[in-house]
Amino acid sequence: MTNLVLPESLAAARTRLAEALKAAGRPADATRLLAVSKTKPATLIREAWHLGQREFGENYVQEALDKQADLADLELIVWHFIGPLQSNKTRDVAEHFAWVHSVDREKIARRLNDQRPEALGPLNICLQVNISDEPSKSGVSLEALPALAEAVQALPRLRLRGLMAIPAAAEGLDAQRAPFARLRESLEELRTRFPEAALDTLSMGMTADLEAAVLEGATLVRLGTAIFGERNARE
Numbered sequence: 001m002t003n004l005v006l007p008e009s010l011a012a013a014r015t016r017l018a019e020a021l022k023a024a025g026r027p028a029d030a031t032r033l034l035a036v037s038k039t040k041p042a043t044l045i046r047e048a049w050h051l052g053q054r055e056f057g058e059n060y061v062q063e064a065l066d067k068q069a070d071l072a073d074l075e076l077i078v079w080h081f082i083g084p085l086q087s088n089k090t091r092d093v094a095e096h097f098a099w100v101h102s103v104d105r106e107k108i109a110r111r112l113n114d115q116r117p118e119a120l121g122p123l124n125i126c127l128q129v130n131i132s133d134e135p136s137k138s139g140v141s142l143e144a145l146p147a148l149a150e151a152v153q154a155l156p157r158l159r160l161r162g163l164m165a166i167p168a169a170a171e172g173l174d175a176q177r178a179p180f181a182r183l184r185e186s187l188e189e190l191r192t193r194f195p196e197a198a199l200d201t202l203s204m205g206m207t208a209d210l211e212a213a214v215l216e217g218a219t220l221v222r223l224g225t226a227i228f229g230e231r232n233a234r235e
């Protein structure tokens with residue numbers, strides 16, 4: 001991945017997603033590609049945009065704001081915040097992103113709601129689930145998920161769209177599929193509970209496990225390394 005050529009790696013990622021969808025027997029447009037650009041310079045994001053990529057995922061607030069300022073001229077670009085979110089950063093996220101995938105507690109949701117500017121329309125929210133039940137990992141537990149969903153659903157400046165997860169690393173398709181299947185079932189349960197909600201998003205699948213996620217119904221895969229190469233060191 002050292003001599004990465006973005007047109008080639010982005011085309012390869014698109015082909016990989018298209019083949020995964022075909023193998024899953026799903027429509028070609030059933031899963032969107034989110035380009036995860038953390039640690040990558042604005043110049044590469046601009047290049048990806050010129051190649052037709054519109055949705056980008058960032059993990060670090062200040063880094064993202066700096067790049068957004070550089071890229072303010074790019075029309076129709078959609079920014080997703082996918083990293084851990086602390087209370088003192090919620091205002092920046094509420095003001096500068098269209099989506100947040102990493103909401104895992106009510107306090108953060110309330111702050112995002114209160115700080116979302118009226119002019120921007122509701123902030124799209126995915127609840128991050130600790131799907132492999134790892135003690136020290138981010139994400140709401142499956143047990144606490146319904147209560148959190150209910151709280152978010154009641155906040156007018158947020159639009160609850162679905163669930164996100166980062167399962168524990170696993171080898172082999174079957175082992176990778178199991179947690180994604182649990183996430184899909186959890187979303188189905190929430191749909192039954194909240195029929196009025198716009199619960200249309202399963203944000204799951206990364207470079208290592210895209211195929212398993214697509215087989216289990218991912219509507220958005222988050223690809224970093226496959227598109228931009230190995231992460232750069234953060235300063």
Ligand SMILES: *Cc1c(COP(=O)(O)O)cnc(C)c1O
Nearest residue numbers: 036082206207208222223224225
């Ligand atoms: C970094 C990151 C990704 C991208 O991971 P790759 O393995 O590089 O594709 C996806 N989702 C989240 C939440 C991330 O932090």
